[in-house]
Amino acid sequence: MNQVNRRITLASRPDGYPTEANFKLVEAPVPSIGPGQVLVQTLYLSLDPYMRGRMNAAKSYAPPVELGATMVGGIVGKVIASEHQKFKVGAIVEGRLGWQDYGVSDGRDLRQVDPAAGPISTAVGVLGMPGLTAYFGLLDVCQPRPGDTVAVSAASGAVGQVVGQIAKLMGCRVVGIAGDPRKIAYITRELAFDAAIDYKTEDLDVALDRACPNGIDAYFDNVGGQVSEAVFRHLAYRPRIAICGQMALYNVEAPEPGARSLRFMLVHRARMEGFLVSDFADRWPEGLKRLSRWVKDGKIKYREDVVEGLENAPKAFLRLMRGENFGKLVVKVADQRPTQGDNS
Amino acid sequence: MNQVNRRITLASRPDGYPTEANFKLVEAPVPSIGPGQVLVQTLYLSLDPYMRGRMNAAKSYAPPVELGATMVGGIVGKVIASEHQKFKVGAIVEGRLGWQDYGVSDGRDLRQVDPAAGPISTAVGVLGMPGLTAYFGLLDVCQPRPGDTVAVSAASGAVGQVVGQIAKLMGCRVVGIAGDPRKIAYITRELAFDAAIDYKTEDLDVALDRACPNGIDAYFDNVGGQVSEAVFRHLAYRPRIAICGQMALYNVEAPEPGARSLRFMLVHRARMEGFLVSDFADRWPEGLKRLSRWVKDGKIKYREDVVEGLENAPKAFLRLMRGENFGKLVVKVADQRPTQGDNS
Numbered sequence: 001m002n003q004v005n006r007r008i009t010l011a012s013r014p015d016g017y018p019t020e021a022n023f024k025l026v027e028a029p030v031p032s033i034g035p036g037q038v039l040v041q042t043l044y045l046s047l048d049p050y051m052r053g054r055m056n057a058a059k060s061y062a063p064p065v066e067l068g069a070t071m072v073g074g075i076v077g078k079v080i081a082s083e084h085q086k087f088k089v090g091a092i093v094e095g096r097l098g099w100q101d102y103g104v105s106d107g108r109d110l111r112q113v114d115p116a117a118g119p120i121s122t123a124v125g126v127l128g129m130p131g132l133t134a135y136f137g138l139l140d141v142c143q144p145r146p147g148d149t150v151a152v153s154a155a156s157g158a159v160g161q162v163v164g165q166i167a168k169l170m171g172c173r174v175v176g177i178a179g180d181p182r183k184i185a186y187i188t189r190e191l192a193f194d195a196a197i198d199y200k201t202e203d204l205d206v207a208l209d210r211a212c213p214n215g216i217d218a219y220f221d222n223v224g225g226q227v228s229e230a231v232f233r234h235l236a237y238r239p240r241i242a243i244c245g246q247m248a249l250y251n252v253e254a255p256e257p258g259a260r261s262l263r264f265m266l267v268h269r270a271r272m273e274g275f276l277v278s279d280f281a282d283r284w285p286e287g288l289k290r291l292s293r294w295v296k297d298g299k300i301k302y303r304e305d306v307v308e309g310l311e312n313a314p315k316a317f318l319r320l321m322r323g324e325n326f327g328k329l330v331v332k333v334a335d336q337r338p339t340q341g342d343n344s
Numbered sequence: 345m346n347q348v349n350r351r352i353t354l355a356s357r358p359d360g361y362p363t364e365a366n367f368k369l370v371e372a373p374v375p376s377i378g379p380g381q382v383l384v385q386t387l388y389l390s391l392d393p394y395m396r397g398r399m400n401a402a403k404s405y406a407p408p409v410e411l412g413a414t415m416v417g418g419i420v421g422k423v424i425a426s427e428h429q430k431f432k433v434g435a436i437v438e439g440r441l442g443w444q445d446y447g448v449s450d451g452r453d454l455r456q457v458d459p460a461a462g463p464i465s466t467a468v469g470v471l472g473m474p475g476l477t478a479y480f481g482l483l484d485v486c487q488p489r490p491g492d493t494v495a496v497s498a499a500s501g502a503v504g505q506v507v508g509q510i511a512k513l514m515g516c517r518v519v520g521i522a523g524d525p526r527k528i529a530y531i532t533r534e535l536a537f538d539a540a541i542d543y544k545t546e547d548l549d550v551a552l553d554r555a556c557p558n559g560i561d562a563y564f565d566n567v568g569g570q571v572s573e574a575v576f577r578h579l580a581y582r583p584r585i586a587i588c589g590q591m592a593l594y595n596v597e598a599p600e601p602g603a604r605s606l607r608f609m610l611v612h613r614a615r616m617e618g619f620l621v622s623d624f625a626d627r628w629p630e631g632l633k634r635l636s637r638w639v640k641d642g643k644i645k646y647r648e649d650v651v652e653g654l655e656n657a658p659k660a661f662l663r664l665m666r667g668e669n670f671g672k673l674v675v676k677v678a679d680q681r682p683t684q685g686d687n688s
Contacts, residue, residue: 279613
């Protein structure tokens with residue numbers, strides 16, 4: 001076992017887009033554990049948009065990362081030492097142990113992952129937080145009905161790709177919005193979305209008119225900003241809008257001016273709701289069970305963007321912030337199988 | 345009976361704030377009626393913010409007023425000729441007969457008003473559309489619970505004054521936002537709101553911090569714009585926001601830039617919903633029954649701003665657009681009791 005724990009810490013708070021200088025790789029001894037604790041070796045680190053919010057000093061729905069502290073993040077790892085009854089050495093677990101090689105947990109935030117259910121990286125993807133976010137945000141917040149037109153932004157991302165496929169399963173017309181010809185091809189050809197719009201090259205109003213002739217009944221919003229404002233001009237009657245993320249605005253240095261009026265809310269009799277996946281924590285087993293079944297049956301496909309090496313996490317995170325990832329972004333931190341000489 | 349029907353028509357469409365030149369008073373003969381119709385003499389004309397939207401060419405939730413056509417509007421009037429079984433001569437009715445001395449109806453949009461229930465002008469006020477808007481918007485959209493902090497904008501207006509009083513009846517802490525020291529004094533002293541904020545003279549963030557120490561659980565929004573953006577910075581957990589009107593933005597010449605981010609929706613897990621009183625048309629009898637009881641019992645007070653003379657309606661409407669009315673704005677068009685020589 002490598003005796004060094006590399007941690008990526010928050011070195012400074014970004015103004016606008018983060019840079020690599022906001023992060024610092026620190027080496028420390030691998031921590032030891034006490035009674036009731038487990039030591040987990042990180043195999044995959046999940047990179048997600050919410051992390052940008054934690055880099056700010058302002059309190060949001062969760063406390064900020066302190067300067068000098070390890071960046072927060074979900075990981076999939078292997079238990080390599082345990083004084084905890086439930087988690088045995090060798091078990092694969094998912095938890096929120098942050099951007100580091102090794103983490104210690106008291107087990108409360110750990111979830112055992114069944115390696116037979118699929119590649120273990122999916123425990124932070126389609127069979128983890130992003131998949132559950134899609135599941136509850138679409139089904140419980142957007143409440144689509146068969147025949148509805150469902151629009152989703154960041155449509156090829158970790159959450160968006162699952163949103164669109166569940167909506168297709170339900171008999172909805174699905175329109176994905178993304179910013180790259182490869183992403184557009186992927187969601188329409190691989191995932192069978194009914195239409196796709198490239199917000200970087202198309203006139204949004206023209207494209208939405210064409211793709212949503214009967215208006216938009218449900219909108220799953222991952223990005224906010226101008227894309228959403230265009231969607232709001234194309235709503236049907238009594239649409240449901242789920243606010244999941246506002247990625248387009250996380251890196252603006254000053255509050256960005258936009259269309260101020262919420263008049264569309266009453267003109268269309270819209271309902272808009274903000275949610276976090278943690279709001280549905282008591283129903284995660286339900287969501288995971290169904291998502292697993294759909295993945296096994298090939299009804300839900302997924303695409304990962306895998307980066308090698310913990311040291312490359314900051315650079316990969318900057319790609320995520322610019323929408324340059326293609327699929328669920330994960331960092332492969334270590335091999336799942338023990339390497340020679342590894343005596344764990 | 346006066347043989348001339350004065351109609352106030354839409355002469356031109358306004359850019360931004362309307363002016364008197366946008367209206368034109370036209371004289372025409374009093375219309376005659378056919379089988380199944382009634383002739384109604386207007387006694388009170390209601391002036392309401394939604395009328396501004398109808399002056400635009402763009403289709404909204406209702407069609408625009410055509411150039412040269414009589415301005416739309418709710419009225420309370422007296423049936424002075426009838427070939428309709430249900431409505432007898434002398435009956436007091438409420439309907440949407442527009443800005444004119446006399447209107448013809450087939451009875452479908454008329455509602456009989458009980459003059460014993462209170463001053464008949466209340467049929468376009470607390471016991472009419474504005475009262476019902478407050479009733480359903482607060483109870484069904486905002487869904488307040490006792491102990492909730494309820495904020496309402498345009499708090500002394502036709503809708504706002506009723507919203508706040510129903511919320512008080514329910515055991516809520518009520519915070520009214522208005523733009524005049526007389527209005528502030530009225531809602532706190534006469535209507536017993538717990539706190540009031542003058543958005544024209546106070547720092548909204550400081551005032552909201554003071555008035556809503558536990559955050560805002562329910563917000564009934566009549567105005568939108570900067571006032572709402574400040575309210576959104578002071579939300580509690582799982583707040584409900586009813587979008588009833590966006591008065592602050594009806595008269596802007598170009599889309600006004602505002603804070604673009606909807607991130608507050610997910611940070612606070614807010615639900616926002618736009619509604620029209622017509623969405624609850626099947627439950628108006630329920631609402632009117634309860635509002636009437638509360639008014640009779642003195643539990644709901646109301647304040648009217650009465651202007652004399654149909655010819656003064658345009659000028660009064662401009663006051664409404666600038667928030668210079670104080671209470672429900674109505675135009676007294678004719679006396680309720682027949683004048684001498686009136687042989688109706």
